[in-house]
Each structure stands twice: as C-alpha cells, then as structure tokens.
Amino acid sequence: MAQFDTRVTLKDHLRETQLFSSRIIFFFAITVILIIVLVSRMVYLQIFSHQHYTTLSQNNRVSLVPIPPTRGLIYDRNGVILAQNLPSFTLELIPEKIEDMDLIITELRAIIELSDEDIQRFEKLRNQTSKFKAVPLRYRLTEEEVARFSARRHRFPGVDIAARLMRHYPHGKLAVHALGYVGRINEAELKKLDSASYNGTTHVGKNGVERSYETILHGEVGFKRVETSAQGRVIRVLEEQRPIPGKDLFLHLDIAVQAAAEAALGENRGAIVAIDPRTGGVIALASMPGFDPNPFVNGIETAAYTALATSTQQPLFNRAIKGRYPPGSTLKPFIGLAGLEYDVIHGGSTIACPGWYMLKNDERRYRDWKRDGHGEEVTLRGAIRESCDVYFYDLALNLGIDRISAFMRHFGFGEYTGIDILGETRGLSPSREWKRRAKREMWYPGETLITGIGQGFNLASPLQLAVGTAILANNGLHIEPRLAMALQNSDSNEKEYLPFSVAGTVPVIKKSNWDYVIDSMIKVVHSARGSARRIGEDSSYIIAGKTGTAQVFGIKQNERYIKEEVELHLRDHALFVAFAPARNPTIAVSVIVENGGSGGGVAAPIARKVLDAYIQGSRT
Amino acid sequence: MSFNSSRQYSPWVDRRQSKSMMGIVRGFHLDWPLFAGLLVLSVVGLFILYSASGQDLGTIGRQVLRLTMAFMVMLLIAQIPPHHLEFWTPWVFSLGIVLLLAVLLFGDVGKGAQRWLDLGLFRFQPSELMKIAVPMMVAWYLSEKAMPPSFLRILVALSIIVVPVTLIMKQPDLGTSLLVGSAGAIVLLLTGISWWLIGTAGILMAASAPVAWFYLMHDYQRQRVLTFLSPENDPLGSGYHIIQSKIAIGSGGIYGKGWLNGTQSQLDFLPERSTDFIFAVFAEEFGLIGILFLLSIFSYIVMRGLRIAYQAQDTYTRLLAGSLVLTFLVYVFVNIGMVSGLLPVVGVPLPLVSYGGTSMVTLMAAFGVLMSIHTHRKLLPS
CATH class of the missing domain: 3.90.1310.10 (Penicillin-binding protein 2a (Domain 2))
Structure with missing residues (x-):
C-alpha cells in the first residue's frame, strides 16, 4: 500500500464512503421489500386463506x-x-x-x-x-x-x-x-x-x-x-x-310351550310349529336337534363349528321353516274340503275301499295303507278319521289337479308364509303348469291320485302345515305368521304392539262344509276309530287333528312295507297337524318327526304335549 | 495474502469514553437502542417459547440461561475495539477452517449430520464461528485496497467464502452454509462492485444449480427442495412440516387463537415447534396483529444495524457491520419464509426466539461487534 500517497487515499476514502452509503441505502430498500413480502404472505395466509386453514385445523383437532x-x-x-x-x-x-x-x-x-x-x-x-x-x-x-x-x-x-x-x-x-x-x-x-x-x-x-x-x-x-x-x-x-x-x-313365542315342544321331540329329528290362529303369532317354533348359540357370539372355535356343520343330524338346519317334507295324509282334510266346496262330493257320498285303487287303462294298483281296505261304504268323515287313501284317490281324480292346486294355494301351500325370519322354503304344491315348466312333461292322472294323499310332488314345511291348519281353524282367515309381537323402548313400559298381517281369506262357499271337515278332524282324535284316538282319550279339551305318515321312498308294486326291515333314514316321517280347542281354537300345531314312523303313534302324542303346555299351562 | 505488516495498527482515541451520554458506567461500550430492541425481542421470544414448549418452565429456565450467556458475550465483545478484531481476523478465520476440517474428521454425528465438536466440557459447532469469521475475513481482505475491488481480488474473496461454505455443506448443514455464504457475499455486494458483475454472477450461479443438485446436495436436502415445491405430494412425510405450519399460521387469522390456545401447537400437530417452527406457534396464537408487532421489532433491529453500518468510519467496520446486520435479516427472512411456505425448509432458527444455544451466542456476538463498531467511533472533525 506504500505506493498510494495521502491525497489518493483521501480521495478514495470519500468515493468509497459514497459508494458504501449508496449500497446501504440499497439494502435498506431491500429490507423494506422483504418485510413487505413477509407481511403480504401473512395477509394471504391469515386473511384470505383463513377460512380454509381454520377448517383444516378443526379437522386436525376434532374427531368423532x-x-x-x-x-x-x-x-x-x-x-x-x-x-x-x-x-x-x-x-x-x-x-x-x-x-x-x-x-x-x-x-x-x-x-x-x-x-x-x-x-x-x-x-x-x-x-x-x-x-x-x-x-x-x-x-x-x-x-x-x-x-x-x-x-x-x-x-x-x-x-x-x-x-x-x-x-x-x-x-x-x-x-x-x-x-x-x-x-x-x-x-x-x-x-x-x-x-x-x-x-x-x-x-x-x-x-x-x-x-x-x-x-x-x-x-x-x-x-x-x-x-x-x-x-x-x-x-x-x-x-x-x-x-x-x-x-x-x-x-309371540311362549318359552314354556317351546320347552315342552323341544322336550317332546327329545332325541328325534323333527320340527314343531305352533301358531295362534287368531293372531298369526308363532307360539313355538322348534327344530331338533338344535345348538347352543352362545359360543357363536364371540366366534365359535373351528372344531366345534365343523362338528355342528358336518353332523348327520344337521343341527344348524332350521327344519321348521326350511325343511321340505311330503305332507302325507295331513293334507287330506284340505282335499276333502275342496271336494265339498267344489261340490264334487257331499257328506253322504260313499265309496268302497278294497285296499287299493286302479285307474282305467292302467294296471298299476294304488294301495291303501290298510291292506284290507276300509270297507264297502266309506264316507268323507270316515276317510279323514281313518285316513283312507282310496277315498282320496277317487276324490282327487274327480277334482282334477287344476282344482286341487288352486284350492291348496288358498291355504298357503307352495307359497311363502311371510314369517318374519329369513330363509323359509316355499314348499311345493304341484300343478299342471308347474310340471310343464319344471319338468317339461305333461301331467299324468296317476300323479293326481298321489297328490290327493299328500305324496308325490307335494312338499311342505312344518311352518306351512301349521299355517294351513290355522287357516282351517280360522274358517278361512289367513293371517301371516309372526314371531314378533311387540316392541318396547327400554326406558318405558308401554308396549307397541305390531299389527297382524292378513294375507287373504279362503272363499267360504258353505260354512257347513268347513264344520263337516273340522268335525271329521275331531273324530280323528276323539272317536274309537280315529287314527289319533290315543291322545283324545284323556284330553280335557277337544282337539281337531289329522295324522300323517309320509313315505320317504317308494315301495314297488307287490312289496310290503315292513318297518323293521327298512333302514332308519328311509323310514316314514311321522306327521300330525291339530288345533284346539276345536270349537274355539287358540292354537294350531304341526309336528314332523323325521323317520319317526307312524303319525298317530309318534307325532300325535308329541303334539298333545305341546297343546297341553299351551292350553293347560293356560296363559294367553 | 499476508497477515498484517502493511496494515497499520491504529490505536484510535475513543472520545466516547469521556463524552458518552448513554453509558451507565464510564467507558462501558453499549448501544442502548440496539440493546433495547434485542431485549424486547428476547422477552417476546420467551413468552412464545413458554407456549411452544407446552408450558415447560424447565425449558424457559434453560433458554433464560442461554440468553443471559449470549447477552454477556455480546457485551463482552462490544468492549473490544474494532481494530483488535481486525487484527485477529485472519487468525480466527484460519482457526475456523481447521476446526471445520476437524469436525469432518472427528465430529459427533447427530441427526445424520456431523456438526459438533466435543470439547469435553461442552460441544461446539465450528460452523457457527464461521458466521462471523467469514464476513470478517472477506472485509479484512477487501479493505486492504481501495473500493471497489479488482476482479482478481473479488475472485480471491469468493474463494475465502466458498471454502468454508463447502466444508459446512459437507457436514451437511444447508442452513448454516447458506447463512455463512450470504454473510460473505453481502460483504462483496457492499464493496460497491458493479451491478453488471453481480448480474453475471447471478446468472452463473443459476446455471450451476444443477451441478449443486447432482453433486453437492444430500438426498435429504434434495427431498426438502422437492417437498418445498409440492408439499401436498407427501402430506405425512416430509411435506407434513410445511402443511401443518401453514395450517397453524392461516388458522391464526387476524387476532390469533390466544396465548397458549393454539390447537396446532398445543396438540402436537406442529413439529419442531420450539425450534425452527416457533414462528408458526406465534402466528397461530397472536395472529396477524402479533406478527406485525414481531416484524416491527425485527425491522427496528435491522434498521438500527444499517444505521450503525452507515455511520461506521472505515472500510473494514462498514463492510463487517453491514454484513452482520444483513445476515440477521437473512435469518429472519429465511426462517419466516420457510415456515410460511415461501422458501424450502432449511434449518434456520428464528433469531432470539427459537429454542437453542449455539446460534444464539453467535448472533449476539455479531451484535456485540456492531456495538463495538458503533461505540468506538472517532468523532470526525466537522
């Protein structure tokens, strides 16, 4: 620096000061600009976007x-x-x-x-x-x-x-x-x-x-x-x-009746449905064997579930609403009523029953359950009471399948009952039209015969049988079955009763026809020759019923059905439908015991226990 | 570049010693206006920190201790006459370079970066020293000759800046290297080099950005830049900071949610809320009104600093004072800019408000230098 003399240094000093001062002023301006930039940014965020960010902040903070x-x-x-x-x-x-x-x-x-x-x-x-x-x-x-x-x-x-x-x-x-x-x-x-x-x-x-x-x-x-x-x-x-x-x-369920029903079925496979015909209320709905629902609440263990699901007893299957059984002779009162109402027969009409029935131009013998027949003069009353098949073969033939299927539909066969739980079967009530659609075949007269005794294509759930019986007991008034009776808020004592749902009415042509059939059903239980006489002997109230023994497999011509020789799962289903008290019915019941054998011997006593539990344990 | 010889040791007579109206103690060097500004800022900062720390008195206690230390450092340095500082400049700078190298070789690793030097009793960040040492060195070198400097001298000055900045970047510490680099660059800008040259340099830097991107920057730094460009792409990852901080600021509105009532900060949505993002806490709780107040304190301090630089009497002190105060401005702008989403997230604290020690001491040391420069002026004959 020695080469600079004092003059130059002083001059430079002044110039430097001016230069520096201008730069400081420049940076002063920069400072102001930067501050303005920051303030603008804040104004943008805090004023113009305030709403947006407030929402975001709330979303951050608050949760449901x-x-x-x-x-x-x-x-x-x-x-x-x-x-x-x-x-x-x-x-x-x-x-x-x-x-x-x-x-x-x-x-x-x-x-x-x-x-x-x-x-x-x-x-x-x-x-x-x-x-x-x-x-x-x-x-x-x-x-x-x-x-x-x-x-x-x-x-x-x-x-x-x-x-x-x-x-x-x-x-x-x-x-x-x-x-x-x-x-x-x-x-x-x-x-x-x-x-x-x-x-x-x-x-x-x-x-x-x-x-x-x-x-x-x-x-x-x-x-x-x-x-x-x-x-x-x-x-x-x-x-x-x-x-x-x-x-x-x-x-509507009465747990005491339900318990009686399940106890009565015992170790059997089967189902019971009891309905109050006046309300459609389901008093009991049993399907046996059942299972304990409690383990299902938190997830049943796999092994236990597999055991239930694969059991040949099918405990998980709701037989009462899903089971499809041939209704057998329990259908006869309905066929009989159809005969009367369509004026095909009348109370005095008789038929000879040799123990079998044959169609013209057909060699096949349609057998009666009673090999020797029911005698020379069988009336409708006798045919219902003793469950004569030949009478109903003839009646069915005279009615024809079209009238039978139309009449059965009135009683809910082949239709959903409309019960308030899911999964019910529609059953099957055969008709000419159905067969053409489902099987692409014409209807044969022989099929009409076996339809008349509730066999053949006929299938019904225990619930449908109970509903049909209730309609009969109700003189044609068809009320949909219901499990739920009333609702109640947990903080009040006022029950809100659910309304009945009337599904329809069966047109009554002659009231006396209905009385005739019901009277015949009473005879089933309360007469010396009734097929369920055993349960009527000591009954304190009058029961109208009908036994049924439904074939599970067909017997060839010229063969005899010997119970002891048939494997258990091929044995007949035992059925019974009833309502009581017969003159003023408060309960209609259907009982099915799978492979149980005889309707009168097995199913009717079970039904009696259910009726007793309801009527004698009397609460309404 | 030789250390001294040509440089005259000029023991100015400090007339303020006898004529000072402001010094409480005779011969005590203190710039009251600057001191008052810094004090108000510190107190405001403590209130924000109390809220940001979740009302933790322990944190406040430690911060008060640091502030006290930092103020003492400031007052201590204010007593050193500028020519002493000038004399020691090359030595301090050389020491800084050595320490930076030491950090790279033996430093402690924290949060993926090597910044600390463990000196047994305390840990020390040499990069902090460079925030003052670099502008001192550039000012020292350039003030040797008349202003504006020649092109060759500018290149030498640039290398004085680039060497430490590169070392700090390697740690890696993007925030500090940025501050050190800008401190040095500001000295150059203040020397009055032509705008034409500055413009060319700016274009060259822009052109070299890709080089920095591919060769100098760490993955996490690249990520930060990408996040800055579109934070919403990664709302739970690296974009989270910026998103939450903008929510905090924006939801504060004009009047704020009230002290200790900021939901973003009190409920932990805002990350780093005691340190780098403390401004968002303030903005959420005190709103725009509060921000205007806070920015006025910062502006006041910067204005006062610029005035000190303006009134400085020789090249070295002018350049140094100007650079130190403008670096403070860079601090403020970069921090608030990043918290409010204007700039990428680089680790720059809000001066005197953010919780943390080392940078605060450096900052106050810089203000000590400013005070020293101002209070040791010779009264020029008019």
Whole structure:
C-alpha cells in the first residue's frame, strides 16, 4: 500500500464512503421489500386463506368417536327374557404403560389361561393400535380368573380388566332357530351395513329374529366429538350425543310351550310349529336337534363349528321353516274340503275301499295303507278319521289337479308364509303348469291320485302345515305368521304392539262344509276309530287333528312295507297337524318327526304335549 | 495474502469514553437502542417459547440461561475495539477452517449430520464461528485496497467464502452454509462492485444449480427442495412440516387463537415447534396483529444495524457491520419464509426466539461487534 500517497487515499476514502452509503441505502430498500413480502404472505395466509386453514385445523383437532347403542333385549310373550346383554370380562393391556411386555405376558400366563392364538392376535392388534389405547389379550374371562387377577392387580401396571356387554342367550339351545344369534360383523356384512350407524358396533344379528329385527334391536349410534392430539390421544370431550338403545322385542313365542315342544321331540329329528290362529303369532317354533348359540357370539372355535356343520343330524338346519317334507295324509282334510266346496262330493257320498285303487287303462294298483281296505261304504268323515287313501284317490281324480292346486294355494301351500325370519322354503304344491315348466312333461292322472294323499310332488314345511291348519281353524282367515309381537323402548313400559298381517281369506262357499271337515278332524282324535284316538282319550279339551305318515321312498308294486326291515333314514316321517280347542281354537300345531314312523303313534302324542303346555299351562 | 505488516495498527482515541451520554458506567461500550430492541425481542421470544414448549418452565429456565450467556458475550465483545478484531481476523478465520476440517474428521454425528465438536466440557459447532469469521475475513481482505475491488481480488474473496461454505455443506448443514455464504457475499455486494458483475454472477450461479443438485446436495436436502415445491405430494412425510405450519399460521387469522390456545401447537400437530417452527406457534396464537408487532421489532433491529453500518468510519467496520446486520435479516427472512411456505425448509432458527444455544451466542456476538463498531467511533472533525 506504500505506493498510494495521502491525497489518493483521501480521495478514495470519500468515493468509497459514497459508494458504501449508496449500497446501504440499497439494502435498506431491500429490507423494506422483504418485510413487505413477509407481511403480504401473512395477509394471504391469515386473511384470505383463513377460512380454509381454520377448517383444516378443526379437522386436525376434532374427531368423532362413535358410542355404540345397547342392543334391545328379546322377551317371550310373558316377559321371560330370551336374549340379554351380560357384562363379559376382557383382559386388556395398555402397551405404553408396560415396560417389559414379554415378562408381563409370562407372568399373566401363570394366573390366566392364555393360548398362543390369544397372544398372536394380541400382537397383531397391538401393531395396529396406538400405544396408549387398551389392546384386548383375552376375552371371556371366567369369574375365577377375574378374581385371581384382581387380587394381584398391583403387580401388573398397565393391565386391566374391562367389562363389555355381550349378548347372552340364557336358555341356550331353546328356541335357537327362532331367536337366531348375533356374531361378530364379518367382511361381507361390513360392506352391506350402513357404516355410519354401525360405527363402533361389533356384533350383528346373523339368524332368526336377531337378524330380521336387526335395525330395531340395534338402535342408533351416538357419538362424542373429542379434541385429540396429533397422536390421537383424547384431550377432552367437546360434545356428546347419547346413543339411542335398540328397542326390546317381545315375541309371540311362549318359552314354556317351546320347552315342552323341544322336550317332546327329545332325541328325534323333527320340527314343531305352533301358531295362534287368531293372531298369526308363532307360539313355538322348534327344530331338533338344535345348538347352543352362545359360543357363536364371540366366534365359535373351528372344531366345534365343523362338528355342528358336518353332523348327520344337521343341527344348524332350521327344519321348521326350511325343511321340505311330503305332507302325507295331513293334507287330506284340505282335499276333502275342496271336494265339498267344489261340490264334487257331499257328506253322504260313499265309496268302497278294497285296499287299493286302479285307474282305467292302467294296471298299476294304488294301495291303501290298510291292506284290507276300509270297507264297502266309506264316507268323507270316515276317510279323514281313518285316513283312507282310496277315498282320496277317487276324490282327487274327480277334482282334477287344476282344482286341487288352486284350492291348496288358498291355504298357503307352495307359497311363502311371510314369517318374519329369513330363509323359509316355499314348499311345493304341484300343478299342471308347474310340471310343464319344471319338468317339461305333461301331467299324468296317476300323479293326481298321489297328490290327493299328500305324496308325490307335494312338499311342505312344518311352518306351512301349521299355517294351513290355522287357516282351517280360522274358517278361512289367513293371517301371516309372526314371531314378533311387540316392541318396547327400554326406558318405558308401554308396549307397541305390531299389527297382524292378513294375507287373504279362503272363499267360504258353505260354512257347513268347513264344520263337516273340522268335525271329521275331531273324530280323528276323539272317536274309537280315529287314527289319533290315543291322545283324545284323556284330553280335557277337544282337539281337531289329522295324522300323517309320509313315505320317504317308494315301495314297488307287490312289496310290503315292513318297518323293521327298512333302514332308519328311509323310514316314514311321522306327521300330525291339530288345533284346539276345536270349537274355539287358540292354537294350531304341526309336528314332523323325521323317520319317526307312524303319525298317530309318534307325532300325535308329541303334539298333545305341546297343546297341553299351551292350553293347560293356560296363559294367553 | 499476508497477515498484517502493511496494515497499520491504529490505536484510535475513543472520545466516547469521556463524552458518552448513554453509558451507565464510564467507558462501558453499549448501544442502548440496539440493546433495547434485542431485549424486547428476547422477552417476546420467551413468552412464545413458554407456549411452544407446552408450558415447560424447565425449558424457559434453560433458554433464560442461554440468553443471559449470549447477552454477556455480546457485551463482552462490544468492549473490544474494532481494530483488535481486525487484527485477529485472519487468525480466527484460519482457526475456523481447521476446526471445520476437524469436525469432518472427528465430529459427533447427530441427526445424520456431523456438526459438533466435543470439547469435553461442552460441544461446539465450528460452523457457527464461521458466521462471523467469514464476513470478517472477506472485509479484512477487501479493505486492504481501495473500493471497489479488482476482479482478481473479488475472485480471491469468493474463494475465502466458498471454502468454508463447502466444508459446512459437507457436514451437511444447508442452513448454516447458506447463512455463512450470504454473510460473505453481502460483504462483496457492499464493496460497491458493479451491478453488471453481480448480474453475471447471478446468472452463473443459476446455471450451476444443477451441478449443486447432482453433486453437492444430500438426498435429504434434495427431498426438502422437492417437498418445498409440492408439499401436498407427501402430506405425512416430509411435506407434513410445511402443511401443518401453514395450517397453524392461516388458522391464526387476524387476532390469533390466544396465548397458549393454539390447537396446532398445543396438540402436537406442529413439529419442531420450539425450534425452527416457533414462528408458526406465534402466528397461530397472536395472529396477524402479533406478527406485525414481531416484524416491527425485527425491522427496528435491522434498521438500527444499517444505521450503525452507515455511520461506521472505515472500510473494514462498514463492510463487517453491514454484513452482520444483513445476515440477521437473512435469518429472519429465511426462517419466516420457510415456515410460511415461501422458501424450502432449511434449518434456520428464528433469531432470539427459537429454542437453542449455539446460534444464539453467535448472533449476539455479531451484535456485540456492531456495538463495538458503533461505540468506538472517532468523532470526525466537522
């Protein structure tokens, strides 16, 4: 720097100062601009986009937590509880509060039974849940386990027992096919259910009234609006809307009659349906064998389920509404009534019964169940009373299939009954048209004959038989069968009765015809030659009934049916339909005992027990 | 570049010692207007930090301790006459370079970056030292000759900047290298080099951006730039910071949600809310009104600093003062810019408000230098 003299330095100094000052002023301007940029940005974010960001901030902060409603209870007609909600104890762990998870689980194993499956499920759930939320480890603790844990709770920080309400069926197997059961919502159901109202609900009705009255029993979901932190921890509750509990359901079912029905069937396979003809109310609906629905609530173990599903006894199958059985002779009163109403016969018409019947131009013999026949002069009354097949072969032939099928339809055969549980069969009431459509064949007169005795193509469910019998008992008034009688809000004592649904009326041409048939049915039970006379002897009320013994397999010409020689599953089904008291019926019942043999010998005594339970245990 | 010899050791007589109206203690060097501004900012910062830390008094205590230390450092440095600083400049810079190299070789790794040097008693970030050492060195070198500097001297000055900036980038610490680089560059801009030259340099830098992108930047830094360009592409990943911070600011509105009532910050939605993103907490709770107040304090400090630079009496102190105060402005602008989504997320704290130690000490040391420059002026004969 030595080469610069003082003058130059001074001059430079002045120039430098000016230059620097201009630059400082420049940067002053830059500062102002930058501040303006920042302020503009803030104005943009805080004024113009304020609404947008406020919404985002609210969405961040507030979340809705569903509160599932309590499921409605189910009672029988007398207020006996059939489905209830019991506290069930679950062992839960809060991972955040547990230092050594493996150690805790090992120690828990010493006092509470934990399967490897439990632990695997727990680990899976734990990975999907926030650290501070409780993760279930074991469901359905026994009271003993709860007590054992409670005594040692202090040793297990972060472990607790939670009580949840679980569906429970106190009567176990009883009426399971009517009640159905609830189970955990599966993936298919998840797609179908309204996700908003099932938010938080874990179980849904799978079967029976639990399924068909699902929306009523379920109730309406409530919610809590909560403020949560970024990790999802609930800080406080902002707003709460209580759930509306499901309504309680009162059934027409009488659990005492149901119990009598199931006890009467005992070890047999079969079904019983009892209906109050005045209301259509289903008093009993039994399908045996049944099963205990309680294990299904939280998921039945695979082995137990397989055992049920593969059992030859088919306990899961609801015979009462799904079973398709040949109605056999139980159809005869209806055919007889058709004959009278269509004026094909009258009360005095007689026929000779040699024990078989033959069509013109046909060599085949249509046999009567009684080899030697029912005599020279069989009236309709006698034919019903003793279940004479030949009489009905002749009558059916004279009526013709068209009139038979039209008349049967009035009594609900071949039609859905409209009962308020799902899965019923329509049965089959054959007609010329049906055969052309289904089999592409013409109708043969021989088929008309066996239709007249309830065999051949005829198929009906126990429910359909009961409904048909009820229509007969009701002088033609056809009321749809119903399990549900009334609804009741859980916080009130006022029952809201459900209306009957009249499906139609059978046109009554002559009331005396109906009386004649009913009188004949009374003779079935209450006369010396009645096919069910055994149950009428000591009855304190009058029963109108009709036995049926339905063939499961055909017997070749010139063969005899010898019960002892036929394999069990090929033996005849025993059937019985009845209503009582005959003059003022309050109950109509149908009984089917699979491979039970004789209707009068096996099915009728069972029906009697059901009628006794209802009429003598008398409550209405 | 030789260390000294040609440079005259000029022991100015400080007349302020006798004529000072502001010094409480005779001979105590302190710029009251600047001090007051910094103090107000610190107090406001403590209030925000109290809210941002979830009302943690422990955090406040530690921050108060750091502030006290930083203010003491500032006051200490204010007492050192500028010519002493000038004298030691090359030595400090050389030490800084050595330490940066040491960090790269032996430094502690934290959060994927090697920034710290463990000195046993405390940990130290040499890159912080360079925030002051680089502008000092550039000013020292350029003030040797008359302004504006020759092209050759500009190139030398650039290399003084580029070497430490590259070393810091390697750590990697994008935020600090940016601040160090801008501190040095500002010195150059203040020397009065022609706008034509500046414009050319700007174009060259823009052209070299791809080179930086492919060879100098780490994956996470590239990610930050991409995230800045479109944060919504990765709302739960790296875009989360910017999205949540914009929500916090925007939902604050004009009046804010009230102190301690910001839901974004109090409920943990806002990440890094005590440190780099503390401005969003403030914006959420105090709204636009609060921001205008905070920005006025920052502006006041910058204006005061520019005035100090304007009144400085020789080239070295002018350049240094101008660079230090403008670096402070860069701090503020980059932090608020990134928090509000104007700039990519680089780790630049909000001066005196963000929780954290080292950068605060450096910053206050810079203000100490400013005060020293201002209070050691010779009164020129009029």
